[in-house]
Amino acid sequence: MKFPFNRDTRRRWIDLTMSIAAFVCVVIAIIPLGSILIEASIRGLQSLSPAVLTSTTGQGGIGNAIQGTLILILLSALVSLPVGILTGIYLAEFGKNRLGAAVRFFVEVMTQIPSMVVGIFVYSLVLELGLIGLGSPRLVFSTISGVLALSTIMVPFVARTSEEALRLVSIAVRESALALGIPRYRTILRVVVPSASSALVTGSLLGIARVAGETAPLLVTAFGNNDWFRGVDQPIESLPHTIYIWATGPYVAQNQAAWGVSLVLVLMMLGLSIASRVVIRLRSVSR
Amino acid sequence: MALKLHVESLSAWYGEKLAIQDITMDVEDHMVTAVIGPSGCGKSTLIRCLNRMHETIPKARVEGKVLLQGEDIYAASPVSVRRRIGMVFQKANPFPTMSIYDNVAAGLRLNGVRNRDELDKAVLESLKQAALWDEVKDSLDKSGASLSGGQQQRLCIARALAVKPEVLLMDEPCSALDPIATAKIEDLIFDLKKDFTLVVVTHNMQQAARVSETTAFMYLGKLIEVNNTRELFERPREALTESYITGRFG
Amino acid sequence: MHFFRWTRGVGRGVSADTLGESLFRWFSTLVALGVVGVLVLIATLLFFEAEASIRVFGWSFLGGTVWNPQPPLLFGALPFVYGTLVTSALALLFGVPISLGIAIFLSELAPSWIRIPLTYVVELLAAVPSVVYGLWGIFVLAPVMRTSIEPFIQGIFGFLPIFQGTPIGLDKLSAGVILAIMIIPTISSVSREAFLAVPDSQREAALSLGATRWETTRLAVLRYARAGLFGAIILGLGRAVGETMAVTMTIGNKNVISVSLFDQGQTIASWIANNFTEAETPLELSAFIELGLVLMLMSLIINIFARLMVARVLRQGEGAA
Numbered sequence: 023m024k025f026p027f028n029r030d031t032r033r034r035w036i037d038l039t040m041s042i043a044a045f046v047c048v049v050i051a052i053i054p055l056g057s058i059l060i061e062a063s064i065r066g067l068q069s070l071s072p073a074v075l076t077s078t079t080g081q082g083g084i085g086n087a088i089q090g091t092l093i094l095i096l097l098s099a100l101v102s103l104p105v106g107i108l109t110g111i112y113l114a115e116f117g118k119n120r121l122g123a124a125v126r127f128f129v130e131v132m133t134q135i136p137s138m139v140v141g142i143f144v145y146s147l148v149l150e151l152g153l154i155g156l157g158s159p160r161l162v163f164s165t166i167s168g169v170l171a172l173s174t175i176m177v178p179f180v181a182r183t184s185e186e187a188l189r190l191v192s193i194a195v196r197e198s199a200l201a202l203g204i205p206r207y208r209t210i211l212r213v214v215v216p217s218a219s220s221a222l223v224t225g226s227l228l229g230i231a232r233v234a235g236e237t238a239p240l241l242v243t244a245f246g247n248n249d250w251f252r253g254v255d256q257p258i259e260s261l262p263h264t265i266y267i268w269a270t271g272p273y274v275a276q277n278q279a280a281w282g283v284s285l286v287l288v289l290m291m292l293g294l295s296i297a298s299r300v301v302i303r304l305r306s307v308s309r
Numbered sequence: 310m311a312l313k314l315h316v317e318s319l320s321a322w323y324g325e326k327l328a329i330q331d332i333t334m335d336v337e338d339h340m341v342t343a344v345i346g347p348s349g350c351g352k353s354t355l356i357r358c359l360n361r362m363h364e365t366i367p368k369a370r371v372e373g374k375v376l377l378q379g380e381d382i383y384a385a386s387p388v389s390v391r392r393r394i395g396m397v398f399q400k401a402n403p404f405p406t407m408s409i410y411d412n413v414a415a416g417l418r419l420n421g422v423r424n425r426d427e428l429d430k431a432v433l434e435s436l437k438q439a440a441l442w443d444e445v446k447d448s449l450d451k452s453g454a455s456l457s458g459g460q461q462q463r464l465c466i467a468r469a470l471a472v473k474p475e476v477l478l479m480d481e482p483c484s485a486l487d488p489i490a491t492a493k494i495e496d497l498i499f500d501l502k503k504d505f506t507l508v509v510v511t512h513n514m515q516q517a518a519r520v521s522e523t524t525a526f527m528y529l530g531k532l533i534e535v536n537n538t539r540e541l542f543e544r545p546r547e548a549l550t551e552s553y554i555t556g557r558f559g
Numbered sequence: 560m561h562f563f564r565w566t567r568g569v570g571r572g573v574s575a576d577t578l579g580e581s582l583f584r585w586f587s588t589l590v591a592l593g594v595v596g597v598l599v600l601i602a603t604l605l606f607f608e609a610e611a612s613i614r615v616f617g618w619s620f621l622g623g624t625v626w627n628p629q630p631p632l633l634f635g636a637l638p639f640v641y642g643t644l645v646t647s648a649l650a651l652l653f654g655v656p657i658s659l660g661i662a663i664f665l666s667e668l669a670p671s672w673i674r675i676p677l678t679y680v681v682e683l684l685a686a687v688p689s690v691v692y693g694l695w696g697i698f699v700l701a702p703v704m705r706t707s708i709e710p711f712i713q714g715i716f717g718f719l720p721i722f723q724g725t726p727i728g729l730d731k732l733s734a735g736v737i738l739a740i741m742i743i744p745t746i747s748s749v750s751r752e753a754f755l756a757v758p759d760s761q762r763e764a765a766l767s768l769g770a771t772r773w774e775t776t777r778l779a780v781l782r783y784a785r786a787g788l789f790g791a792i793i794l795g796l797g798r799a800v801g802e803t804m805a806v807t808m809t810i811g812n813k814n815v816i817s818v819s820l821f822d823q824g825q826t827i828a829s830w831i832a833n834n835f836t837e838a839e840t841p842l843e844l845s846a847f848i849e850l851g852l853v854l855m856l857m858s859l860i861i862n863i864f865a866r867l868m869v870a871r872v873l874r875q876g877e878g879a880a
């Protein structure tokens with residue numbers, strides 16, 4: 023039986039068709055991304071001005087929302103990064119037993135809790151603590167509970183990325199330090215963590231990006247505020263919250279302005295995402 | 310004796326790295342050609358160029374000609390080339406999610422054979438040719454991964470034979486096997502040359518001497534010598550070949 | 560491990576080091592356990608808060624169709640569970656084929672020079688905040704759905720009950736489309752990982768039989784990675800079930816159980832987002848929290864299932880490599 027070359031035209035057509043179909047899938051996925059970026063740029067730029075960026079949402083600006091988002095991110099990072107990274111260290115360095123496996127599993131589960139559920143958890147927690155005299159029920163709608171909610175989302179995320187970052191540090195690096203007689207905890211803190219630093223920074227940036235766009239938990243915790251930041255025990259405005267309120271509001275002008283806020287938020291997120299890439303790139307170049 | 314494959318000025322690269330250089334050789338029809346040489350000398354690269362598997366590696370590149378009965382395989386479609394020139398790899402790679410039967414039938418199904426009788430016949434014949442039939446005839450619907458290493462390798466041979474290639478390339482088909490399984494494959498190679506042309510890469514010079522009519526010796530990406538197997542082992546023309554086959558080598 | 564124990568005794572200041580060592584070890588262990596403790600706290604607290612509602616309504620909470628904050632107090636979750644299931648199913652229906660196509664293209668079929676940039680662009684989809692998808696859904700997607708796509712579908716399949724009623728654009732179909740877009744990066748990146756775990760020897764086996772690129776994908780890659788793909792899809796489902804803002808903004812927010820996809824609806828998450836802070840009685844608050852508990856259990860079950868599937872395939876991949 024002889025098969026001449028180039029007989030399989032039908033199969034080659036199928037091959038080509040499937041390649042094109044798969045490529046079309048990529049295009050379909052990119053269309054919304056492109057559309058969002060274009061719409062946010064076109065509609066958003068019109069509604070952004072120095073005055074908008076420096077006045078409060080009460081005055082039709084978004085200055086307080088930017089301020090609020092920065093405060094929320096900063097405070098959440100202050101809480102979450104140490105806790106998350108330490109958990110990551112535990113998982114990577116001490117977690118090679120059954121307890122470690124269990125912790126890893128539950129941390130992973132925590133990264134998947136719907137953010138809305140985290141919101142009502144923090145709401146209930148602060149409320150109950152207030153009722154038994156720790157704090158006050160009033161704190162339910164405050165910066166503090168907003169930070170608690172965002173941290174609950176961020177900690178497991180940072181823990182997972184830190185663990186992965188630390189695991190990438192080669193055994194040779196550890197052993198060379200240990201061989202010098204440096205005790206293990208100092209090896210971890212002085213050698214392993216620094217050599218994983220850029221991956222840890224990447225993970226932290228992604229963790230920040232993960233919560234910077236969160237809205238749902240803030241609806242029932244940070245709540246929103248039309249004025250500038252007035253203390254951690256007060257409700258606080260944030261960019262995603264402003265977008266939500268303005269997008270679903272009845273006024274066309276507000277709807278329009280929501281695009282401006284989105285532009286600011288999306289640029290922030292893209293910035294974080296690109297920054298995290300650059301950090302990785304830097305590391306691989308320096309190696 | 311008929312010429313099956315003609316290789317002319319063949320060079321191949323991995324990115325910038327030149328792996329084989331300016332190789333010219335012939336492969337006779339219904340013969341076993343062995344390729345020997347020290348590790349890293351380019352044996353695998355050479356035979357992977359013979360059915361255009363080399364170019365499936367990112368950044369890999371080939372220059373030169375390979376003629377299959379006068380037709381340049383680099384001018385045809387790689388799919389139809391591989392259809393005519395099959396390959397068995399160093400490590401057995403059956404499809405683990407398919408049954409033994411489906412493994413063997415996979416190539417035929419690709420070529421549009423749907424008829425159950427035709428498939429049954431081809432599977433039976435290929436498994437017999439691969440000397441595996443007696444061991445698996447009662448478990449054709451078991452997973453291909455459930456077999457032993459040597460059986461898996463013979464399954465891969467049966468899978469390659471089922472599409473009735475003209476040439477079968479084997480890259481160290483026995484290197485992962487024990488002596489008994491190796492002996493089975495060697496017997497098989499001997500039988501197969503009735504119907505096919507074989508090119509076998511091997512590390513093992515005794516094996517080359519046992520199974521092949523022609524042997525090619527490669528060193529550092531170059532073809533040093535190709536000759537009748539007995540000639541090559543008894544009266545090597547090149548000093549390099551001699552020091553390699555006598556074991557006086559780096 | 561033994562290596563570390565051995566070195567521990569060697570340096571100077573052995574006792575201080577031993578103390579530092581065990582302090583550090585215990586401290587990090589405590590922090591890690593604390594993090595897990597939060598999970599336990601979430602589960603117990605939600606359960607505790609939902610207890611009143613569970614006691615009053617029992618299983619009928621899940622089957623109840625009305626949410627009546629005025630006496631007679633009556634709270635049922637069915638419309639929200641229904642909305643969640645329908646929109647998630649739509650998200651999978653649209654999202655899975657596209658995500659698989661993307662993963663196949665990026666890992667198997669694309670020329671190598673465009674793989675990395677395209678992978679990065681697809682991952683950027685995950686960087687867009689949910690609320691921005693919602694905004695886009697309201698002002699870009701919904702008008703297109705209302706004026707073109709839904710009338711078009713209705714023109715052809717209008718006889719089907721799921722495509723009846725006046726197209727409004729802010730409905731279950733739009734919410735499903737938005738969700739599909741949002742789960743694409745999840746499913747495609749996990750699928751890509753599953754494809755990367757397929758050993759090249761499998762691809763070579765198919766190629767050497769004379770398979771085309773696509774046939775290789777179908778024969779060697781898709782089959783080998785199928786458990787991982789399943790895991791990826793389930794992970795995407797988990798994401799869709801828990802997603803809040805974009806759905807809240809596009810689903811129309813109406814507590815009804817209607818067959819037509821052109822009709823509004825409500826999901827668990829959207830209902831909580833819209834009305835949680837307006838709960839009027841302790842029992843209603845408790846019912847909201849029970850709703851949250853239901854949502855959490857749904858997504859946990861889905862995710863644990865998916866993790867197990869993905870872990871299985873990764874182990875398989877390592878074993879074969």
Ligand SMILES: Nc1ncnc2c1ncn2[C@@H]1O[C@H](COP(=O)(O)OP(=O)(O)OP(=O)(O)O)[C@@H](O)[C@H]1O
Nearest residue numbers: 323326328347348349350351352353354355366512
């Ligand atoms: N995928 C690859 N990328 C880059 N270089 C490669 C690759 N595969 C092989 N090489 C290089 O090409 C040269 C020839 O390799 P090849 O695998 O053909 O040797 P071989 O003779 O088959 O060796 P062995 O007996 O160990 O199998 C080697 O120097 C090797 O380092």
Ligand SMILES: [Mg+2]
Nearest residue numbers: 352353354480
């Ligand atoms: Mg080799």
